[in-house]
Amino acid sequence: MTDGFVPAPLKQLPWRLLFLLLAIGGFGTIILFSAAGGSLTPWAASHAVRFCIFLVMAIVMSRIPEEYYARLAMPGYAAVLILLIAVELIGGISGGSQRWLDLGFIRLQPSELMKLVVVLATARFYSMLPAGQVRTWTAIWPAVLLFGVPFALVLLQPDLGTGLMIAAGGVTVIFLAGIPLRLFVGTAAIGAAALPVVFSFLHDYQQKRVLIFLNPEEDALGAGYHITQSKIAIGSGGIFGKGYLNGTQSHLDYLPEGHTDFVFATMAEEWGLLGGLAIIVAFVMVGRWGLQVASRATTRFGRMTAAALSMTIFYYVTINLLMVMGMAPVVGIPLPMVSHGGTAMLTVMLCLGVLMSIERHSRRRTGL
């Protein structure tokens, strides 16, 4: 512990992850610089600043012992759920759908926080559940309730993408808890059978999005425009791209939302397949790091939380990339740390903060 010139606190940081994050965030800044037509404003500079602040926040969070997160999981979940209900009520009163609470200094979007706390709460629930009860109803219904209630609330907002991610987070923890596979297979089968019913409950615009996803060329100038233009941007980039600052789809405004949800298309047009592979590999490595943290974690809570949060981050990336490549409906999930916009980055950094804390915790245990 005494070798080298690097102080111990710095040495203890998970440098492999931080390097990956800095690479992703830095690349995001570079892309946003181009998306603004070669300008730091309005996106690149604020993105870089926000990224740094959140990264510092995540590092600070890593100093908080894992037990704190375990203990705060349930109260935290309750608080966020109340906020979610509050948003719903305010939205109902003001007569429109609303997703955020204006706290004066920040617009808080509780559904984003829910992605994190649902994982923590479900993991906490299973960590407290005696091993013997895993194969009983007691192991299932509270967990289903834990993600089911916020899922329903978010769906009401309506925000299909976020709702699905909350549900996915909860289900991932249940899966990791060792609930029999046949339950998942069975539920999936029932879910698939119920898909038309679910579809009929969707809002008109959601239904439209799904239909357009299935056949984007049908409405190439209307709602299918996003997907069509995104595919054109990615496809026209080729292997090496058109060169930095040379993207036409983004610079001539053919690509909508080129700095937020469709930032990957902006990147792909200029950096080509190579840039795309770099981003995909980087996120796979972040996910791998998270799963490694899970495998090394010493507590059941830590293991499940780490694995599920790693998956949550990966869900973001998966849904976003499937969407921009025309393999999923347009659901409004950004690419974390690359897309401009603070909320998704905040959520992902919170997840990473918890992950780093678990990693630190496991190293202490084993290292000492």
Add this chain to the structure above:
Amino acid sequence: MDPLKLLFGANRQVTEAQQQFTFSRRAFFLGGTQVGIGVLLAGRMAWLAVAENEKYALLAESNRVNLQIIPPRRGWIVDRNGRPIALNRTAFRVDLIPDRLADKDAVLTELAQVMRLTPIDVERVRADLKKAAGFQPVPVAENIDWETFAAVSLRTAEMPGVAPSEFFTRYYPEGASVGHLIGYVGAASAKDYEEKRDPLLITPGFKIGKDGLEKTQEVTLRGLPGAKGTEVTARGKLVRDLATRPDMPGKTVKLTVDAGLQAYTGRRLGLESGSAVVIDCETGGILTLSSMPSFDPNSFSDGIGRIEWRMLQEDDHIPMLNKAMQGLYPPGSTVKPAAALALLQNGVDPEETVYCNGGYTLGSRTFRCLGHHGPMNMRNALMKSCNTYFYSMGRRIGYDRIAPVAKMLGLGKEFDLPMPSQRYGTVPDSAWKRKKFDQDWSQSDTLNATIGQGYVLTSPLQLAIMSARIASGKMLDPYLIHGQRKPAARLPFSEEQLQVVRDGMDLVVNGAGTAVRSRLPLEGIRMAGKTGTAQVRAIKGGQRGQSGNWKYRDHGLFVFFAPVEKPRYAGAVVIEHGMGGARAAAPVAKSMMTYLYDPAKAMEELTALEAGWGGDVNTRMARKAAAWKAASDPKTAVQAAAEGSVEDSEIKKTTEIEERLDTGAPVNRDAAASPEPETAGAPVSSSTTNVPPPPAEGSPQ
């Protein structure tokens, strides 16, 4: 069976260790999922960016680049000396592109202000916009002045959807004189576009040939469009201009026509409804193909107004008909030279005389001659246009021997000319009559046909060819596009036989013939010719073909060639209802020949004539159009209606047209001969120019 067992499995007791093992396995599965999804995403991206790269690169490019078609400049049409007959002038226009029109009302309001449009114009544009497909430009104004064009161009950024552009407009310096020959150009119709799907056709300002040579020479004249690339944003904002590929102008079409003579002829025909054709006796090239009154191809090419169109439609001189090729007339005495050649071919001695005592008796009927000519040989019979001689001699050999010669000289024939339509008329014979009417050919049919009445119908172009073939002794075929031609074959007549006929035609003008007043006022150049007067309908009561209602008057015809000794030019002039060949047609031929040898002299004569007519063609047409416009103005129209003129005359015109259409095949053929000069024989009623020939008639051979 325990349902819980079914759900949760047999082994319901799980230990910590087992749980840990399950977790590791499942976490490993999730890790695999991550890698799997990563591979899927990478694969999908590779598919888009590598396999489908070409397709998407093209789409990105077509997004980025807005290709604007530059219509090619249309090839010129020039005359035999390179003088332009149809050329291009720069003009400016403004269009609206419905697709890009975000705020129609705001744009129209501003545009109306900038361009000083009248409310009527704005209404028209609005109506057009409603009908237009999104990509199809809606014209706001064509041929605007440069200041307005510049004013609109400066404001295009504020008025999305407004497209000012520079274009070329067709210009015909000779105006109406070349109308029927050259035709005109116009915007492609929706049908044209449906057929070809060529985006050039819907490019603002692009015009295609609609009639005449403009239509038939379209392929040569059109050229290849250029393209102007501009980089545009998704909102249509121009970023920068990209490379421009210039257009390939259409090729020049050089005609055999003499533009000067064509223009002169158009003016010389004056107030008459008539046509004139002049042919180069050495080659067969058409020097002039004139039909008047005509339309001004300039105003047609700019889009003709409704009033002007109605004016043309309702004119009883039928300005929309190319009478030189589509007008069919009984040729009257102008076919006597052909009959004379047939007589010579069948062994008639040109010196043999027939005594003319004023008519020819066939059975109980007398076919009259113009006068009492006394003893007539062939030359004199031509000179005096003696019917008796031709009745007698024609009957001797029979019309079935004359018809082949008439056909050989070009009558009843359709020629290979690049013009949209030709009518070829009738040269009858016994087989034709048998087929058509299931009747035997009668002796009186022979008499009528020999002097160019009865069933015979010819076009002015055919008469000109006949004259050119007699003059040259060659099987000349007419042509319009300048270029090398095969030398024409000789006619199967001896030079002596041809000379008899030429002598007779020489005497018509320069001897004691029917057209002595049209002798050329030139030193050492003589014109030979043959007059003809064709009856329009049976003579009833006091109505004679020489007076009365214009449309019942006789047609005047004249065929000619000059100079007599070594013919260079030959042609025909037909003046509808001109009352006589010598009186109406021959003077026009005289003027045309004078023009070819002494333009100054001919122009001097024309200027004097035009002073009497009220100005030249274009001046008169402009005045007439103005009068029509005034008459169509609601206020003046009411006034006119009160005076009972407008509506009445319109009704009258309609009935007249119907009457014309009613007149079909020749009737009343055996009626008494006319006492009028040159028109003895069968009065016919089938000379009107707008009656299509019955289908069976005169199939070209």
